[in-house]
Every structure is written in structure tokens, then in C-alpha cells.
Amino acid sequence: LPIVGIFFLVLVLNPGQMPSVRLNPERNERVISVSEDSYGVVAVVERDNGRLIKVNNYYSLGGTAAREHEQNQALIPLMGHPSPESVFILGLGTGITAGAALRLPVKRLVVCELLPEVVRAASGHFREASNGLFTDPRVEIVVGDGRNQLLGSAELYDVIIADLFIPWRADVGNLYTREHFEAARNRLKSGGHFVQWLPLYQLSSEEFFIIARTMLSVFQDVVLWRGDFFPNKPIVALVGSMDLEPLSPRALLSKGRVLAGNNQISEDALMANTLTFYAGNLGEAKDLVPDGPINTDDRPLIEYLAPITHREQRAGTIDWFRSLELVTFYRSVLEKVAPSTDPYLVNLDEEKRDYVLAGRSYGESAVYRNLGQEVKADQLLRDSVEKLPVQFGPSTNDEDVYTEFMP
Numbered sequence: 001l002p003i004v005g006i007f008f009l010v011l012v013l014n015p016g017q018m019p020s021v022r023l024n025p026e027r028n029e030r031v032i033s034v035s036e037d038s039y040g041v042v043a044v045v046e047r048d049n050g051r052l053i054k055v056n057n058y059y060s061l062g063g064t065a066a067r068e069h070e071q072n073q074a075l076i077p078l079m080g081h082p083s084p085e086s087v088f089i090l091g092l093g094t095g096i097t098a099g100a101a102l103r104l105p106v107k108r109l110v111v112c113e114l115l116p117e118v119v120r121a122a123s124g125h126f127r128e129a130s131n132g133l134f135t136d137p138r139v140e141i142v143v144g145d146g147r148n149q150l151l152g153s154a155e156l157y158d159v160i161i162a163d164l165f166i167p168w169r170a171d172v173g174n175l176y177t178r179e180h181f182e183a184a185r186n187r188l189k190s191g192g193h194f195v196q197w198l199p200l201y202q203l204s205s206e207e208f209f210i211i212a213r214t215m216l217s218v219f220q221d222v223v224l225w226r227g228d229f230f231p232n233k234p235i236v237a238l239v240g241s242m243d244l245e246p247l248s249p250r251a252l253l254s255k256g257r258v259l260a261g262n263n264q265i266s267e268d269a270l271m272a273n274t275l276t277f278y279a280g281n282l283g284e285a286k287d288l289v290p291d292g293p294i295n296t297d298d299r300p301l302i303e304y305l306a307p308i309t310h311r312e313q314r315a316g317t318i319d320w321f322r323s324l325e326l327v328t329f330y331r332s333v334l335e336k337v338a339p340s341t342d343p344y345l346v347n348l349d350e351e352k353r354d355y356v357l358a359g360r361s362y363g364e365s366a367v368y369r370n371l372g373q374e375v376k377a378d379q380l381l382r383d384s385v386e387k388l389p390v391q392f393g394p395s396t397n398d399e400d401v402y403t404e405f406m407p
Contacts, residue, residue: 173303
């Protein structure tokens, strides 16, 4: 086999058998640990830029290189709830996302992970990155099926967060069904939020709208929050509730100060750090979601469509829900329900609502810059920065203001 420019196979702990871990020499990958059970091979791999978990050589469960962005998947939803004291997270991975929830004053955190070897790998090799997750007395880690855990439990939560799942992986489609969303809804306290993160870089618009329709069929209110501003690998949270309370400026500031710690950050900057990620009120703009089927246990559309889309995308005949297609959708949502008329933002003054528009412009600037349209990108970036407070984020450099959610 040629060595340069391709993956090569490395024998790990099982000489004479098929290789268990693939390593990429161009990234200087090396194995830290490897284990195997009935679910397959779980490996902790280190690269030049960090450490990650690989499952069966194909699925990556996150890593330290994207630590700030993985933290966002807990922090952004928790910022949107007025007082999140009890939290359930479906999916552990490295534990970085779940551990971020402990940065806020939650009283109970339950994390459910299907693969026991993933729990061992995270506990053994990501303790520092996971912010004390494996020693904090507020935390219970459950090994098992997250969907069954919600179905079989009587415990209620303020926030339930479903982590990013690879849509075309076998049996993942049942985590996007109406029945699963109903089970999650039934485990929410009054005013509770169910959060479904979606990797838009692994979904076509058809699959996104199937999942969105399914959420809208279960939850009275659904709002959208970005997880990042990446042009090629965007993620979004669908946040469902039966009785969604408007965002509370006081609660946002209180939690923002906790996250900021001793850093001297203005109130306006703390608000902007959250509101730039808000993408719009889908429940109030539901007619933007085309009519069509929903995903159910007896009609598992995502289970069958996602692998087909994956093959077609690799063949170049279809693209993921990103770039200009996603820009158009986000813009349509905010045009349909402007921040000034969004009931979720009713408690914010005009200046604070402009932070939402600043986030939209920044997201669009990243897409146009990625497409090589520098003039358009610069215009959008200037529009974004003009709407932001003078002191914002960890840097005053326009290009760096969105580098992470909280200092």
C-alpha cells in the first residue's frame, strides 16, 4: 500500500488478526487506548491538535480540538432556559459537552451513553476536558439506550439535550421519530425544553424538514439556535417546548456572569455572546417548512433516506443543508418573524434584538467568504460588527469576535 496521502492500517493489541484502528500519518495520529466489546472497537486517538474518540474506525465522537464548540452544545440551550436545575443529556462522547453544563449552577445532571467502552474511554482520557464530570456529585452517568431511559423513567427535567447523531448510522433514525420526541416531552417539567442538535453537514434539506415537521407535530413551540458559524460544518438546535417562556434578560445576564468568571465583560457583551447564536422562531414561521411526511417508528424515513443521501453526496449528486441554501432558510425565518415581532424576544429592547441580526450577518459573511466572494463577505461582516457592542468576545479584531461562546 502507498504510505503518503492515504490512511494506513495499524495493528493494535491483536497481531495476526485484522487491524482494529486506522491511523492517519498526515495528522500524526497515535493510539492512546483501544478496547472492544459487542458494539465494536472504541479507540482514543491523539493528533497534533488534540485527542478524540473513534468508534469502529469511522465515527468520531468529538475531541479536544473543538472543545469550545462542543461546550456550546450544552451552554447555548441552558442559556435559553430561565432556570435549568435538572438536565438530561442523551449521548456522552468525550464528556466535554456534558461537563460544560456544570459551569452553570445545575443541581442534577443525568448523562446517558449507549456504549460502555465510550464511558470508560471518556473517564480515563478526558477528565480534564470534561470539567469534573466523572467526579461531580451532581452527576449520574447511565450506560444504556437513551430513548429507553426516557421511556422507562418517571423523573422530570428542565432541559433534555439530545447530542449530535450521525444520521445514516444504523438505528439512529429512531432518535428523530415522533414517538421519541413525545417520550422526551413527557419527561419535561412545566416550561421545560427539549433540544435536538442536528448536523446540517450530514443532512439534506429534505431530511432536515422531515425532522423539523416531526418536532412541530409534537411541540407547540420550536425555536432555532446555531451551535457555530462554520460555513461547511454548521449545526443547529431545534428547541421544543409546550409553554415556551420569553427569553429573560435578567437570567441571561446572571448566567453570563457565571460563565465569564472574573473577566470584566460588559452587560451588553454578555447578552451579545448569547443572542448572536439565536436563529429564529420556527414555531411562528412553520409555514416555511414544506408539507410532507413526518418520521415515525412505523415509517422510519430518516433511517432509510439518510444512507441514500450520504451515498449521493459522496457521488456529488446532492449537497448537505448548508452554504447558500441554509443562508436563504435562516434569512426567511427572520424575515417571516422579525426579532421585533418574535414573542420569544419580547422582553428584549431593540438594541439587544439587533444582536440576533448581527449573528445572521456574521453567519452569512462566513459562507460568502468560503465561496470566494470577499466583497460581499466584508459588507456583511461590517454590518455584523456595527450591530454589536464595543466590547464583545475575547478579541476586538473583527474576524475574531465569534471565536467562542464564552470566555
